[in-house]
Amino acid sequence: MSHLEFVSALLDAEQTLPKEILSLEGSIVSERFNVYRNNVMVSLIAIIEERYPVVQALVGHDFFRFMARAFVLDHPPLSPVMHEYGEAFSTFIAHFTPVASIPYLSDMAKLEWSRTHALHASDAPSFSANELIPLLADPGRLARVKLTFQPSVVILRSNFAIASLWLAHQHELESDIRSALAEINPYQAEAVLLVRQDWFVSIHLLNVGEALFVLALEEGETLQNSLERAQGEDQSFDLASIMVRLLELGVFTGSALPGDLQTSPL
Amino acid sequence: MLPQRVGLGLKPEHFRDILECKPEIGFFEIHAENYMVAGGPLHHFLGRIRADYPLSIHGVGLSIGSEGELDQAHLLRLKALLARYQPDSFSEHLAWSSHGGTYFNDLLPLSYTHKTLDRVCLHIDQVQQFLNRRVLIENPATYIEFVDSEMDESDFIKEMVLRTGCGLLLDVNNLYISAVNHGRDSHAMLEALPLHDVGQIHLAGYFEDKDSDGMTVLIDHHGAPVSDAVWSLYDCALRLTSQHATLIERDYDIPAFEVLKAEAQCAERYLAGHSVRPFMPNVPRVL
Numbered sequence: 413m414s415h416l417e418f419v420s421a422l423l424d425a426e427q428t429l430p431k432e433i434l435s436l437e438g439s440i441v442s443e444r445f446n447v448y449r450n451n452v453m454v455s456l457i458a459i460i461e462e463r464y465p466v467v468q469a470l471v472g473h474d475f476f477r478f479m480a481r482a483f484v485l486d487h488p489p490l491s492p493v494m495h496e497y498g499e500a501f502s503t504f505i506a507h508f509t510p511v512a513s514i515p516y517l518s519d520m521a522k523l524e525w526s527r528t529h530a531l532h533a534s535d536a537p538s539f540s541a542n543e544l545i546p547l548l549a550d551p552g553r554l555a556r557v558k559l560t561f562q563p564s565v566v567i568l569r570s571n572f573a574i575a576s577l578w579l580a581h582q583h584e585l586e587s588d589i590r591s592a593l594a595e596i597n598p599y600q601a602e603a604v605l606l607v608r609q610d611w612f613v614s615i616h617l618l619n620v621g622e623a624l625f626v627l628a629l630e631e632g633e634t635l636q637n638s639l640e641r642a643q644g645e646d647q648s649f650d651l652a653s654i655m656v657r658l659l660e661l662g663v664f665t666g667s668a669l670p671g672d673l674q675t676s677p678l
Numbered sequence: 679m680l681p682q683r684v685g686l687g688l689k690p691e692h693f694r695d696i697l698e699c700k701p702e703i704g705f706f707e708i709h710a711e712n713y714m715v716a717g718g719p720l721h722h723f724l725g726r727i728r729a730d731y732p733l734s735i736h737g738v739g740l741s742i743g744s745e746g747e748l749d750q751a752h753l754l755r756l757k758a759l760l761a762r763y764q765p766d767s768f769s770e771h772l773a774w775s776s777h778g779g780t781y782f783n784d785l786l787p788l789s790y791t792h793k794t795l796d797r798v799c800l801h802i803d804q805v806q807q808f809l810n811r812r813v814l815i816e817n818p819a820t821y822i823e824f825v826d827s828e829m830d831e832s833d834f835i836k837e838m839v840l841r842t843g844c845g846l847l848l849d850v851n852n853l854y855i856s857a858v859n860h861g862r863d864s865h866a867m868l869e870a871l872p873l874h875d876v877g878q879i880h881l882a883g884y885f886e887d888k889d890s891d892g893m894t895v896l897i898d899h900h901g902a903p904v905s906d907a908v909w910s911l912y913d914c915a916l917r918l919t920s921q922h923a924t925l926i927e928r929d930y931d932i933p934a935f936e937v938l939k940a941e942a943q944c945a946e947r948y949l950a951g952h953s954v955r956p957f958m959p960n961v962p963r964v965l
Contacts, residue, residue, distance in 0.1 A: 413789040413824045415745045415777045422782065432789060432824045440889040444859075447821040447897060451784040459783075489781040492739020492752060493714045532715035535722075563716070611719035 422449055423485060456484045456497070463498050464524045466581045467505070467517060469589075479508060495532055499525055516572030516598050523574050523604065523615075526566040530606045530613040533564035538662035555636035559629050559664045564608035567618075567626055573597060575604040575617045607663050616661070621646025622654045634670070680705050680732055680766045680878060680923035684945040687927050692935040693723035701939055704946075705732035705766065707925050711739045714755050728763050734878065734925065735765040736847075739781065742801045742815070743774035743788045753808050760809060767878055767923070769814035769847045770805070772798065772835065789824035790834040795841075802842040814845040814877040819852035819884075819898035821859055831856070832870035845877035848919065850912045851904070851927075855884050855896040864911055869918065876919040881912055881945060882927040901930030903941055909948070916952040924949065 413432040421427040429445050460480040461468060468476040483504050489497045502521035511517050539559075547554040568574070573596050580592035603623030605616045618626060621642040628638035642649040658664065683704020688696075695701075706727060713720055740752060760768060773785035788794050806813055817835060829837075839846055848871065857864035883902030887895050904912075904926065916922060926941050 413826055415774065415786075418786065419777045419780070419782065422786075432826045434823045434825045440891060440893065441822065443889050444821040444895065447895070448784060448786060452782050455783045489783060490779055492711050492741070492749075492775065492781050492783075493755070494711060494783065495715050532718045532720065535717035564718070608718060611722060 421445065422452055423488070425449060453481060453484060456489065457481060459494055460484070460498050460501060463528055464501060464521055466524060466578050467501075467521050469581050470514060470517060470520065470577075471511065475510075479505070479511065482508070495528070498528075501525065516570065516574060516577065519568070519570040519572055519574045520577065523568060523570075523578055523606075526568060526606050527613050527615070530564040530566055530608045533562070533608065536562055536665040538562065539664040539666050541659040543667065544659075553669060555634060556669055557635045558632055558668045558670060559635070560666045560668070561630055562607060562663055562665055564606070564613070565630070565663050566606040567603065567623070567630060568606075569601070569603045569623060569627075571599075571601050573600040573602050575602045575615060576600070578615060579617075605661075605663070607661050609662050614661070616657070618654075619646065621649030625649065625651075625654060626658070679921075680734055682922045682949070683924075684942045684949060685732075685734060685923065685925045686938050686942055687925065687929065688724070688727065689928075689932050690720065690723070691932060692938075693719075693727070695935045696727055697723070699935075700730060701935070703731065703939065703942060705734055705923065705925075707734040707736050707927075710735050710737040710756055710759055710768075713759060724763065733763055733765045734767040734769065734923075735760060735763065737768070737770040738785070739775060740770050740805065741774045741776040741781075742770055742805065743772065743786075743794065743798055744776055744801070745774075745797070746777070748801055748804055749776065753805070757809055760811070767814060768809065768811060769816060769878065771816045771818060772838070773818050785818060787818060787820045787822060787824075790827040790829050790831060792828055795829075795834055795837055798838055799841045802838065802844050806842065806844065812843065812845055812877075814847040815839075816847035816849050816880065817852055817856075817871070819849070819855040819859075819896075821895065821897075823860060830870065832867060836870075836872045839872045839875045844875075846872055846875045847878050847880060848873070848876045848915060849880040849882075850915055851880065851882040851884060851908050852898060854905075854908050854911050855898050858894060858896050864907075865914060868911065868915060873915075873918045874920070876915075876921050877923075879912070879915060879919070879922065879924040880927055881908060881924060884908075899930060900927045904945075909944075912945070913948055913951075916948060922949055922952065 413430055417430040421429050429442060433441055433445060457477055457480045483501055486504060487500050502518045502525060505511060505521050506518040576596045577598060580596060581589055583589045583592060603618040605618055605626060606613055624645055625638045625642035628641045639651055681704050685705035685707055686703055688706040688708050713724060737756060771785050775782050775785060853867055854864050857867050881904045882900045883904055885897040885899045887897055889895050924945050926945060928938055
């Protein structure tokens, strides 16, 4: 029996079955083969469903299954590691014309994928705020500090209110979700930071200045340059408030002082 | 080697219960691929649970029956996982799940030809050599058979075990499912297997459906308690085998840990009825 023939029929119900298949009686051959077709499709759709619960809530269960099936046929898994499966869903959604009327759906998928990524990213010890204390007496050195991020940190910027929409969908009651959604303008641009802490991934909304600051740090800019970038766009940028938040969330793993021989940890 | 006890599949929803209550469970089993991630809670909790319990690692994605070569990247991932957790047992399936670079996420059936046997044995040799350990290979649950098969499944398995020195993971549920789906006698199928090479036993629940002509078809879905028919076949298997480490698999509709624990205790009662002893001389040794 050729595996090529088998898999062609597996993903395409119109394909004729491999001729070598035998089951108890001829009439039930296709029903028996359908068990495999069903196992493959149902299990892969279930993985996509589990990974994208808010995308599912936004389009409804039945339509989601239709879209997930199309995705599976377009992007079958290339590896047996199912934690890696489904990353391309947001790009697929961006080109899937039936959902063109929901322009934020693709970014929502990106946010949900980032949650999976953050959950399974490498572990790294968090950097404590105490390690910055020696620098506080020397503002010149403090300004030149560069900070490194936890591997689980993801920063996303969207033209849509993806973080607010995602958070609204975390209510248990359908009525609470509806009233939360009624307050949201989906066309409000948002930035969001995801980080894993105590084995859970949390999602944090950032304002414009905070987003610019965190993105600059992530690019490897010094504290001073990151601060200037944020202040350039946001007059009310509050350095202390965002730094306290980031340190509390444990997003940093270390720091480096370019120009000094001293590197992380301080 | 696993203890002669009953184990349970380890589920993330039970991590905290297990660590808090330290239940009396013989061992835990994980699917290798579910732990192929860089870091995070899966490794954290598995590491802590591993410190307290024997561990079996069960692969579902190696595709030993593939027409093509084994996936080297996957073998490397397995080797790293086994090095990290030092499991008491490693097992895989007599099946294929990849073709031409695509992974189908299901255990697909093989035709039992001499050509397939050569290929499966070559792949098992490669796996055992690369991982530097004996692997157990699980008998499949199947829904179809192939006209080009040249031998019975049991003869295929016997020859595979003989040639490669691998062990048999006797999945009693799969055996029962295949017997019903192909109209065979499950006891005869059991007795035809190389039972002296059983290294572990699996039990699980199936889903019962009907073909359009009214015939029963059993689907291996691991979403229900073990059926009476499988318990009874298990009782026979315990009589005929000397390695009794038994796993209860549950992958869907996962109930509270206590429910699975009660099912494990039920299996422990069967085990207690068959004290472990050397291989029985009145059972023909098939070699």
